[in-house]
Amino acid sequence: MPKRCYYEVLGVPRTATEAEITKAYRALAKKYHPDQNPGDDSVLEKYHEVSEAYEVLKDPEKRAIYDRYGHEGLANGGMPPEGSIHIDLSEVFDDLIGGLFGGRRRGGRGGQRRGADIEEVLDLELLEAATGVSRTLTVRYEANCRTCGGTGARPGTQPVVCRRCRGSGTEYISGGFFALPQRCRACAGAGYTIAHPCTDCRGRGRVEARETVTVTIPPGVDTRTRLTLRGHGHEGTPGAPRGDLHLILRVREHKVFERDGHNLICQCPISFARAALGGTVELTTLTGEKVTLQVPRGTQTHTVLRIPGHGMPDLDNPRRRGDLLVVLVVETPTQLTPEQEQLFRRLAELEGNAPPAAPRKGILGKLKDLITGEHPPT
Ligand SMILES: [Zn+2]
Ligand SMILES: [Zn+2]
Incomplete structure (x- = not known):
């Protein structure tokens, strides 16, 4: 019977911290301890399995070897298993997933690869752009399959080096006098094939994950403002950092206030008499404040009054605000008493x-x- 994956034995993800591993181990060791199950020999096997998994995963060095080469790697003292080569999964991700999810090649061959970034559009009301707002959103991202650790191979099995291209991912097609390199048809350029695909990810090594993130949108943002949440993008190769999440903001049009840089513009209808005689008009600003406007005597239509500090805040310095420009529109009465x-x-x-x-x-x-x-x- 093949050995079970140590992470699976302890029921922790590959990204588990040392504390999580210890906690999981303690709970299982207690459950399967022979003293707790007198006369039951089957639990003894489980107890040994759990202890063995913990022995490896609690030790960062052993854990690293195990992560890289699996059970056989530990048996060989940290060397790749006999007859196999270390497969650089980052190449595979680029080929299989990168193309689909906008992944970019980062770093050279053989290195870990940071996850790709995600871009999402976030719609806001003008008032939210003026005051700032906290938003909670659910983001979908590509994660390494926890079951197979991103290899795509069923736990306990290993990807097999492709026989056609011998792991290079490239085969040479005879073109008369010379041979042309071409992506290997047997493994699609991956360099390996998976005989027993992981059932959770169907051999892809990647699964879709969701996460809820809360983002604080500062006052003063505008359409096309970009907010970056570091480490909330797609997962990279196992152990590599995640990509970033970029939120691209889009501020909806307001039915009363129009934005012009830091200033806001609105129209205010006034009567003939008010225009001629002057007087005061009460106005509600975007943020709901009441302001009293002094309409001068003899105001012409489309006269603009400026209310300082009632525009949009400056994103870089929210204490600085633009002005509210009020366009006075003299209305001709249509119905007279x-x-x-x-x-x-x-x-x-x-x-x-x-x-x-x-x-x-x-x-x-x-x-x-x-x-x-x-x-x-x-
Ligand atoms: Zn899997
Ligand atoms: Zn191949």
Whole structure:
């Protein structure tokens, strides 16, 4: 019977810390201790298995050898098992996974490879961009299969060096006088084949994992602001650091406030009378503060009033804020009460442009007037 994977025996992931390994060992040793199970010989075997796994995994040096070469490596005193070569999995990841998940080649052959980065778009409201916000999101990433440690081979078995290319991943196709190198067709360039694929990852060595991350978005961000969370990207080759997670922000349009750099712009309708006489207008800012605007006498439409410090914060220095620019829009009334109508007519008279008294006509008469344009519409 092949030896079980030590990590599997202790029920810990390959990334387990020494403390986690010790904790798992203590629990199992207690469970399988012969004193706890008198007369049961089957647990004795389990007890020895657990002790052996712990002996190796608690020792960083032995653990490293085991991680690299497996059970046979330990038997050979840290050398690769006879008749096999050490397979650089990083090459495999690049070929098998890198292409699919945007992985990039980092470092030279034979080194560990850092995981690829992930880019995600994060939508925000303008208010959230102004005040800053904390967001919790679930991110999917590529992880090494814990069951097989990323080899793709069922625990207790080993990938086998490809016979066609002898592990190089390249075969030479005869092209007349010369031979052309080509990616090995037997192993797809991996250099090895897996006779017994791991059932958890189906031989890929990689699985999809999810993680929940909480990100603090600082005040002042804008569309295309990029936030980087180190070490939250795809996993690299076993033991190598994970890639990074890049969040690319996208701030939604606001129905009242428009952003122009650090400034905010909004429109504020004011009446004819207010424009002419001046007065105050109350306005609610993006963050919900009430501000009172002084409208000067004789304000023309599209006059811009500046409210300092009520714009967007500066991302680099949140205490510095842009301004709120209020565009005053003078509204022409469309529906007049009889009293207002009277006043407007009086005003018109004073301007020396008095319309004739409203003629009392039916609908038809009014339409006629509109067509001939003889009378101003009433
Ligand atoms: Zn696996
Ligand atoms: Zn091959």
